[in-house]
Amino acid sequence: MRLLGSVLGEVIEEQAGPDVLALVEAARVEAFRIRRSEVDRTGLAEQLAGLDERSANHVIRAFSHFSLLANLAEDVHHERRRRHHRREGSPPQKGSLAHAFDLLDDAGLDAATVARELQGALVTPVVTAHPTEVRRRTVSQVQRQVGDLIRQLDRSGGDVDPAWSGQLRRAVLTLWQTALLRLSRLRLSDEIDEALRYYELSLFSVVPAINTELRTELRRRWPDADLLPTPMLVTGSWIGGDRDGNPFVTADAVRRATTCQAETALRHHLAELVALADELSMSARLVTPTPALQELADAARDDSPFRADEPYRRALRGVYRRLAATAVRVLGQVPGPLPDVELPAYDTPEELIADLDTVAASLRSHGAGALADDRLTRLREAVEVFGFHLCGLDMRQNSSVHEEVLAELLAWAGVCPDYLALDEAARQELLTGELRLRRPLVGAHAELSELARGELDLLQAAADQIRLLGPRAIPNYVISMCGSVSDVLEVAVLLKEVGLVGVGADGRPSSPIMIAPLFETIDDLQAAGTTLAAMLDEPLYRSMVDGRDGTQEVMLGYSDSNKDGGYLAANWALYRAELDLVEVARAQGVRLRLFHGRGGTVGRGGGPSYEAIRAQPPGSVAGQLRITEQGEVIAAKYAEPDLARRNLEALVAATLESTLLSLEGLDGDAEDVYALFDDLAARARGAYAALVHETPGFVEWFRAATPVRELAELNIGSRPPSRKAGDKITDLRAIPWVFSWSQTRIMLPGWYGTGSALESWVDGDPDRLARLQELHGRWPFFRTVLSNMGMVLAKTDLDLARRYASLVPDAALRDLVFDQIVAEHERTCRMLLAVTGDDRLLADNPALTRSIRNRFPYLEPLHHLQVEMLRRRRGGDDGELTRRNIQLTINGVATALRNSG
Incomplete structure (x- = not known):
């Protein structure tokens, strides 16, 4: 950090002048004095408040770059520590596959149990486009260049030569002269x-390698169980299919997303085939290939005399030509060198895998198994994981849109003039009747509204892409705000309109697409088990579930539930919902797969994935897990192979452990504990609602004290910040809600209400406090909830937040809301320490403590200048530089906090 900061200082002095560097350095020194409690904030705040917009811009850019480079130094340090542990032979770290297999070995599991529990095993990180990644791709590329240079320094043992120093200085200079903000x-x-580039950066190499290791280790332990016949770890995406509140997701978007994904996969496979053909130069004069390999070589129609005795090269040229033909069929072009001979296309990835297996078997037959185990095996695994489609694109839409569109179709078809007026029972009767009929409701030339035509065109595009790329291309349809059986049946009827639900001779529907309800609000989560039971009790829908191997996916929303009821109430509602869903699935005889809609921040379900998965209720993982990866978290986890490996291993390891081991630790005490937490959650929800939903003027306070309006102007995502126009908290998306609280350092969604719940329940009773302490010691859920909350509280700074509150013009309202926040913060910190027995926040996380100590001083000037620029703009200064400075501070604070949205 000192090295990078020194180079940045040199660049600032050269580019902006010694006066700017002196200003920046003075602010930096003062910020660290504030962090060490040597001075209060008044002096720095007054100094920065007096700056003109141009000087403020220099300071904001300087500290934004300081933060970015500090993050980079921290990441490289973590890599260095992991390498050190590996070299020293340290025990496997928690969250690694090696540690998970050690735990499984200690458990003494039998093959039958492992085979049963891991049947259909699936772990899928699903990339979403939620707008919290503030960095431009260009900035990320320069940052990666700096990171590579620091790694070179590590490898050299710290020897700095002039050439290396020159490269580092040029990289930092490029960073300084590159705009941090997008113009549009x-x-x-x-x-x-943007999402697809992570495949080249890490996923193409890491995902197949993890699947190979998984298979190898599991089958070595239980050789007779035939474990993981298909890859356990696969990838997914919402980008281009998630149209809930995003008007830009259209039929063209679905086609573009799936086509670009297929092009990425096929380009990778074709390039690997070229490299493999270069490597496998074996001569038939020296080895004897198998007849099957010779047949594959002969079918290649490769007449080059230079390869006459090189059967592997000829065979692989034939494989390349067939895959190129597949690319032409799917994409209309070849993303690689054009073949000079046309061969029939592969219809499925399995056909390509069969040819690669032929090559591998032949290599092994003449003692070249080591070659078969190298690039060829990696390519085979890549084809098995990524196919021709790369990743599954989920579709999502709000249930209210389905209602409106279907009402229009039913009216147009003369089936029902006013579907929206029907009660739930009548809706179900009508919809099941439609699902028994093969005819569509409307034809291609029906006169429909723009909304209805757009939805049908999009579904038709999805159907076309599934026919082209296979069912793995678009495997799931998620229903936002799902609260009834009719919400699910409406989607089934709409899918039937485009042929994605077929009706058999027995009148029963079937579909390649999983219809997944998304339960988001506290009330919907509390009713989730009842809703799922009603869905599965509907015979026609149940036949669709049975046709998909008896698996039903349910998505759980972490963001809206938190915005609705607060941190503890939302977490407990999710836990309770999972318990209910597991019980319903068990009673109905279906396999439940949960899809966790987690964000990057604790307020949106974030926090360490390994601990979060292990803290799930018994039976809720069951070998299958899907989880969203959003915003800035994507770059933090997948920009480098080492990072990707660590994070993906954590997902898989936690899934194995949660599936095969007993982790909850409540034993026969569970029902009493659940009742206790029902009580705590109700208290926490009441305290949260008293502030957020019941305090007069709270929305006005929130909009004045946070940069939520200015956040909407930041060019960080295609999705609008609100689902609909309005001035209510319920109208605002969870992401800008959480992002805004992070910017002010209040972090309210990650803790508010918990202190009141704990304090009022304990009520001074030492036995009750001891009960909570004991649960914290043995229950992963409670321990994880408090650990994540402690992390948020450590990042909270109410002295800084008070400066944001000063932006509220109504002094009485300002104090009314802020005094409640301060009191609850003190209460929450006090109760957290009482329950955990710690003497300070983050006592259990020294690494994060060190990170905050090193990085957070760089936040100090950014916050003061953000408040000042907001004050000027709201006072009438709406100049371009003022607006840009506000956006730059938002960018810089988000960069330093790392998980802000």
């Missing part, structure tokens, strides 16, 4: 392209 809002096409 990201388009959906940009988001699609």
Whole structure:
């Protein structure tokens, strides 16, 4: 950090002048004095408040770059520590596959149990385009260049030569002269392209390697169980299919997303085939290939005399030509060198895998198994995981849109003039009747509204892409705000309109697409078990579930439930919902797969994934897990192979452990504990509601004290910040809600209400406090909830937050809301320490403590300048530089906090 800061200082002095560097350095020194409690904030705040916009811009950019480079130094340090542990032969770290297998070995599991529990095993990180990644791709590329240079320094043992120093200085200079802000809002096409680059950066190499290791280790332990016949770890995406509140997700977007994904996969496979053919130069004069390999070589129609005795090269040229033909069929072009001979296309990835297996078997037959185990095996695994489609694109839409569209179709078809007027029972009767009929409701030339035509066109595009790329291309349809059986049946009827639900001769529907309800609000989560039971009790819908191997996916929303009821109430509602869903699935004889809609922040379900998965209720993981990866978290986890490996291993390891081991630790005490937490959650929800939903003027306070309006102007995503126009908290998306609280350092969604719940329940009774302490010691759920909350509280700074509160013009309202926040913060910190027995926040996380100590001083000037620029703008200064400075501070604070949205 000192090295990078020194280079940045040199660049600032050269580019902006010694006066700017002196200003920046003075602010930096003062910020660290504030962090050490040597001075209060008044002096720095007054100094920065007196700056003109141009000087403020220099300071904001300087500290934004300081934060970015500090993050980079921290990441490289973590890599260095992991390498050190590996070299020293340290025990496997928690969250690694090696540690998970050690735990499984100690458990003494039998093959039958492992085979049963891991049947259909699936772990899927699903990339979403939610707008919290503030960095431009260009900035990320320069940052990666700096990271590579620091790694070179590590490898050299710290020897700095002039050439290396020159490269580092040029990289930092480039960073300084590169705009941190985008000139225009990201388009959906940009988001699609941005997500796909992580495959080349890490996923193409890491995902197949993890699947190979998983299979190898599991089958070595239980050789007779035939474990993981299909890959356990696969990838997914919402970008281009998630149209809930995003008008830019259209039929063209679905086609573009799936086509770009397929192009990425096929380009990778074709390039690997070229490299493999270069490597496998074996001569038939020296080895004897198998007849099957010779047949594959002969079918290649490769007449080159230079390869006459090189059967592997000829065979692989034939495989390349067939895959190129597949690319032409799917994409209309070849993303690689054009073949000079046309061969029939592969219809399925399995056909390509069969040819690769032929090559591998032949290599092993003449003692070249080591070659078969190298690039060829990696390519085979990549084809098995990524196919021709790369990843599954989920579709999502709000249940209210389905209602409106279907009402229009039913009216147009003369089936029902006013579907929206029907009660739930009548809706179900009508919808099941439609699902028994093969005819569509409307034809291609029906005169429909723009909304209805757009929805049908999008579904038709999905159907076309599934026919082209296979059912893995679009495997799931998620229903936002799902609260009834009719919400699910409406989607089934709409899918039937485009042929994605077929009706058999027995009148029963079937579909390749999983219809997944999303339960988001506290009330919907509390009713989730009842809703799922009603869905599965409907015979026609149940036949669709049975046709998909008896698996039903349910998505759980972490963001809206938190915005609705607060941190503890939302977490407990999710836990309770999972318990209910597991019980319903068990009673109905279906396999439940949960899809966790987690964000990057604790207020949106974030926090360490390994601990979060292990803290799930018994039976809720069951070998299957899907989880969203959002915003800035994507770059933090997948920009480098080492990072990707660590994070994906954590997902898989936690899934194995949660599935095969007993982790809850409540034993026969569970029902009493659940009742206790029902009580705590109700108290926490009441305290949260008293502030957020019941305090007069709270929305006005929130909009004045946070940069939520200015956040909407930041060009960081294609999706609008609100589902609909309005001035209510319920109208605002969870992401800008959480992002805004992070910017002010209040972090309210990650803790508010918990202190009141704990304090009022304990009520001074030492036995009750001891009960909570004992549960904290043995229950992963409670321990994880408090650990994540402690992390948020450690990042909270109410002295800084008070400066944001000063932006509220109504002094009485300002104090009314802020005094409640301060009191609850003190209460929450006090109760957290009482329950955990710690003497300070983050006592259980020294690494994060060190990170905050090193990085947070760089936040100090950014916060003061953000408040000042907000004050000026709201006072009438709406100049371009003022607006840009506000956006730069938002960018810089988000960069330093790392998980802000």
